[in-house]
Amino acid sequence: xxxxxxxxxxxxxxxxxxxxxxxxxxxxxxxxxxxxxxxxxxxxxxxxxxxxxxxxxxxxxxxxxxxxxxxxxxxxxxxxxxxxxxxxxxxxxxxxxxxxxxxxxxxxxxxxxxxxxxxxxxxxxxxxxxxxx
Numbered sequence: 761x762x763x764x765x766x767x768x769x770x771x772x773x774x775x776x777x778x779x780x781x782x783x784x785x786x787x788x789x790x791x792x793x794x795x796x797x798x799x800x801x802x803x804x805x806x807x808x809x810x811x812x813x814x815x816x817x818x819x820x821x822x823x824x825x826x827x828x829x830x831x832x833x834x835x836x837x838x839x840x841x842x843x844x845x846x847x848x849x850x851x852x853x854x855x856x857x858x859x860x861x862x863x864x865x866x867x868x869x870x871x872x873x874x875x876x877x878x879x880x881x882x883x884x885x886x887x888x889x890x891x892x893x
Contacts, residue, residue: 773801777808780816788816789823796834803838806853814853821860832861836869843869848878855881859888 767775776798779788792798805817824832835857842854855873858866873885 769801773804776801777805777810777813780805780820781808781810781812783812783816785816785819785823788820789827792820792824792831793828796831799831799834800838802835802857803840803842803854806839806842806850806857817853818856818860821857825860825862829862833863833866836861836863836866840869843873848876848881851876851878851881852884855884856888859891 776788776791802817806814808814821832821835839854839857842850845851845854851873855870858870867889870885870888873881876882876885
């Protein structure tokens with residue numbers, strides 16, 4: 761009888777989130793560099809209620825932008841649904857990561873958020889776009 765030692769995607773997302781919360785960014789950076797499928801989980805990871813996980817995502821993206829900026833674009837599809845989320849905090853977090861990605865496509869989505877109903881999101885858009893200039 762063969763034992764299955766595979767970890768489910770949900771279990772792996774939880775491990776990534778827990779590592780981000782603990783500040784083990786270097787481990788998660790190595791994982792993202794080794795397997796780009798994790799970029800598709802960026803939106804799910806940003807939905808974590810723990811502040812340190814969301815902060816860790818920003819730090820992770822900053823590190824990855826230094827090391828291999830061309831791969832960050834793979835996170836865009838997972839971040840776009842957050843721009844429509846009812847929670848302005850999540851919309852702002854998505855704006856921040858999209859601005860970090862910095863591709864023309866990502867920045868177009870950020871610019872669309874100038875008309876967001878939340879003043880905090882609009883302020884985040886102004887802030888991140890002024891940093892891009």
